[in-house]
Amino acid sequence: QVQLVQSGTEVKKPGASVKVSCKASGYSFTSYDISWVRQAPGQGLEWVGWISAYNGNTNYEQKLQGRVTLTTDTSTSTAYMELRSLRSGDTAFYYCARLSNYRSFDYWGQGTLVTVSS
């Protein structure tokens, strides 16, 4: 069965960086894109961007452009999201999700809470 398992809770100070991992199993990793979505506490869902696990092509939400980098390691079927210059507004649950051929998120990770606090 398809599973996406994310790394654990992170607490960071403003200005620091965070890297969240998402290990995929149960399907051919390079056959699907991986997307990242975030959700601030009590708020709605927000696209972060996506990466092709096949060729590494990426696309990022404009407001995060320059601070976020998505990568993959095909040898371990793991996707990564790095967010730099963290600010309090980045406090959120970060989810990885498989992007289906119909451009919907058909499988989700369990979420990783990133808290930015001094």
Add this chain to the structure above:
Amino acid sequence: QSALTQPPSASGSPGQSVTISCTGTRIDVDSDNYVSWYQQHPGKAPKLMIYEVSERPSGVPDRFSGSKSGNTASLTVSGLQAEDEAAYYCSSYSGSNNLGVFGGGTKLTVL
């Protein structure tokens, strides 16, 4: 502010039907029919309920249906059950800029 607009709340009694709307230019102009809906219970990851406007993934009850007219997509939940109480989000994916957007979410209450 989301590019897709949803009502913040909706409600219905068990057995009734409820429709949640999702309005925005992204739906009409360049979504390429890549409209999807997600259910999220508190403390849980979202779950795909509808993709490509009206298609249901395996395992999703046929009480859930989707449609689109002009710049408005809709999710209808028929025969409401207590476990349907959750937040619901619409999403549209644009083939022109290869990015997606979510609606602000609708909290569905089963009375």
